[in-house]
Amino acid sequence: DGGITQSPKYLFRKEGQNVTLSCEQNLNHDAMYWYRQDPGQGLRLIYYSQIVNDFQKGDIAEGYSVSREKKESFPLTVTSAQKNPTAFYLCASSMDTTQYFGPGTRLTVL
């Protein structure tokens, strides 16, 4: 079954802790993306990668970091520098202009 998987579905973190969200795709897509979604807002781009070992900052990259060591994987680390990390995080991938999304991870900071 082809698709995008994100884990975990729910994640709780204490203030001051770093946490890593997983995103894996088996669609053989070159590009991958991370978005943040807050209530009443659209999706905001955090980071994106168009090829392995390369990535670019999106509109709200501060307090986040990524890596792209394999084509199928694009993990996102939410660092302690992110002041308001509680949100729904969505990963996407694309081969051309059409992006396909994973099921999301809901992160809550306690």
Place this chain on the structure above:
Amino acid sequence: AQSVTQLDSQVPVFEEAPVELRCNYSSSVSVYLFWYVQYPNQGLQLLLKYLSGSTLVKGINGFEAEFNKSQTSFHLRKPSVHISDTAEYFCAGINTGTASKLTFGTGTRLQVTL
């Protein structure tokens, strides 16, 4: 697209009634346009997209949208909605040039009731 605007944050409608969700975009160049649907606590699912060709685009679940370049709009329509269509709908656009990012509207909550 420089910006994508969804004017209606919520649209209530009765089951079996028609519905239109509005989307306007601004761009100085040609754009590709998309509609996505999001059910609670899930990711976004692609409903339909306009890349080129016919301005009337048909998607999944009986939805369709019409690209109108003169009015810079891409409204989503369904002739008869079902309870199961209750969800958040997002319009998004991207310039046709390379290295361009997808811009999302703020979403429209479609609430279908009996």
